Amino acid sequence: MSPNLVVLAVLMFAVTYPSRALGLLTPGLDRLPKVALDYLQLVGPAILAALAAVSVMVVVGADDQPSFHVGIEWLAVLVCLAIVGRRGNLFLGLLAAVAIVAIGRAAGLAG
Amino acid sequence: MGIIVTGVGFGFVYGLSARGAGFSVIDAMAMSAIAFAGSAQFAAVGYVASGLAWPGIIVLTALLNARHLLYSASLRPWLRDVPLAHRSVMAHFLTDEAFALTIAHFRRIGRGDERGYWLAAVLFMFIPWNLATLGGVVLGGQIPDPSRLGIDIIFPAAMVGLAAGLITGRRELTAAIVGAGIGVTVALLLGPPVGIVAGGLLGPLVGLLVPAAAAHETAPLGTEASAERYALPIALEHDHGHEHERPGDEPG
Numbered sequence: 001m002s003p004n005l006v007v008l009a010v011l012m013f014a015v016t017y018p019s020r021a022l023g024l025l026t027p028g029l030d031r032l033p034k035v036a037l038d039y040l041q042l043v044g045p046a047i048l049a050a051l052a053a054v055s056v057m058v059v060v061g062a063d064d065q066p067s068f069h070v071g072i073e074w075l076a077v078l079v080c081l082a083i084v085g086r087r088g089n090l091f092l093g094l095l096a097a098v099a100i101v102a103i104g105r106a107a108g109l110a111g
Numbered sequence: 112m113g114i115i116v117t118g119v120g121f122g123f124v125y126g127l128s129a130r131g132a133g134f135s136v137i138d139a140m141a142m143s144a145i146a147f148a149g150s151a152q153f154a155a156v157g158y159v160a161s162g163l164a165w166p167g168i169i170v171l172t173a174l175l176n177a178r179h180l181l182y183s184a185s186l187r188p189w190l191r192d193v194p195l196a197h198r199s200v201m202a203h204f205l206t207d208e209a210f211a212l213t214i215a216h217f218r219r220i221g222r223g224d225e226r227g228y229w230l231a232a233v234l235f236m237f238i239p240w241n242l243a244t245l246g247g248v249v250l251g252g253q254i255p256d257p258s259r260l261g262i263d264i265i266f267p268a269a270m271v272g273l274a275a276g277l278i279t280g281r282r283e284l285t286a287a288i289v290g291a292g293i294g295v296t297v298a299l300l301l302g303p304p305v306g307i308v309a310g311g312l313l314g315p316l317v318g319l320l321v322p323a324a325a326a327h328e329t330a331p332l333g334t335e336a337s338a339e340r341y342a343l344p345i346a347l348e349h350d351h352g353h354e355h356e357r358p359g360d361e362p363g
Contacts, residue, residue, distance in 0.1 A: 005135075005138035005142070005159070006137065006138065006141040008142075008159075008168065009138075009142045009145040011165070011169050012142070012145070012146035012148065012151060012152075012155060012168075013145045013147075013203075015169055016146060016176040017203060019176050019177050019180040020202040021183065021198075022180055022183060022184075023181070023185070024190065024205075025199065026187070038282075039319060040185040042283060042286035042314065042318040042319065043182070043185050043311055043315050044185065044214050045277045045278055045287040045314075045318075046286040046287055046289070046315050046318065047178050047182075047290060047310065047314070048270045048277070048287070049271065049287035049288070049290045049291040049294070049310070050294030050295075050307050050309075051150075051294075051307055052267040052270035052271035053271075053292075053294050054294045054295055054298045054303050054306050054307055055266060055267035056267045057295045060303065066300075073264055073267070076261075076264045076268060077264070077268050081271050084272040085275055088276075090114070090269065090273070093272050094116050094117065094120075094265055094268055097261075097264045098264055098268075100261070100264075101261030101263075102259065102261035103261075105259050105261060
């Protein structure tokens with residue numbers, strides 16, 4: 001056990017919790033103008049897409065410099081997207097994505 | 112089911128990474144239970160392993176998790192009737208996956224639902240995530256090369272799948288595409304945490320530029336069509352009396 005890393009976890013909580021709580025606890029957010037509500041409705045698709053795209057297309061090297069990445073992961077994510085779009089089945093999409101990456105890496109297509 | 116798979120897969124990979132970086136079981140579990148912030152935990156493992164000073168880790172964690180402010184602000188209108196004390200605790204369990212599940216569920220039934228939030232955030236994410244972390248850090252030594260299993264693709268694949276589930280018209284589609292494009296561009300220039308926040312902030316602004324008349328919503332929010340669209344795995348009671356209300360709408 002390393003008490004230092006438990007303390008680090010507590011500090012990470014301390015800087016994460018305000019972001020999570022501020023919106024939920026701030027009075028007045030329940031009566032925002034319509035345009036603000038419309039904006040907030042669009043946050044979900046935008047940030048989830050940004051998370052996915054950055055996760056797949058950007059890698060940070062040992063020198064801490066981000067670089068553009070092209071790999072089998074793109075195909076896996078696109079196949080997952082297609083399955084969700086056509087069949088509405090995220091579980092199946094995830095299985096397909098994992099299978100594609102595993103097979104691709106086994107075949108030496110990606111590192 | 113897809114969300115639980117995400118939590119288990121991602122948590123397991125985190126456990127493997129933490130073990131590889133020299134974390135003890137308690138270290139890894141403390142991160143998962145106390146910080147409970149998937150991508151920030153992964154980053155922290157890398158930072159600790161590379162010897163980055165703690166202030167750097169704390170600042171980067173804050174930056175990476177700043178997107179949760181957008182999530183909580185988005186959920187607030189739906190949860191206005193939930194007691195303050197409950198919302199204070201709910202905040203700790205707010206993750207990417209919990210947000211995606213609950214916002215889709217709220218839209219589907221046309222109102223907020225505290226029980227639905229707890230189910231999504233705790234039963235479908237927090238518990239599987241922590242159990243999988245434990246599994247990963249305990250069993251990790253027996254898996255020679257985890258990356259070959261392809262488990263790391265679960266997170267981005269789940270995010271894009273969940274994003275697709277929220278798209279019902281051109282506004283959402285535009286916000287998603289622009290958010291992704293800005294996210295990658297800014298990430299390449301300023302790092303992934305900044306890119307993710309920039310995409311989440313600026314994508315919706317561009318989405319709003321699509322005129323309502325041209326939005327071509329196939330499933331307008333709070334309607335039966337929307338309910339069918341968001342076929343996510345939370346089955347709770349529906350309050351049909353409120354089915355067509357949106358948060359912030361005035362009665363009548």
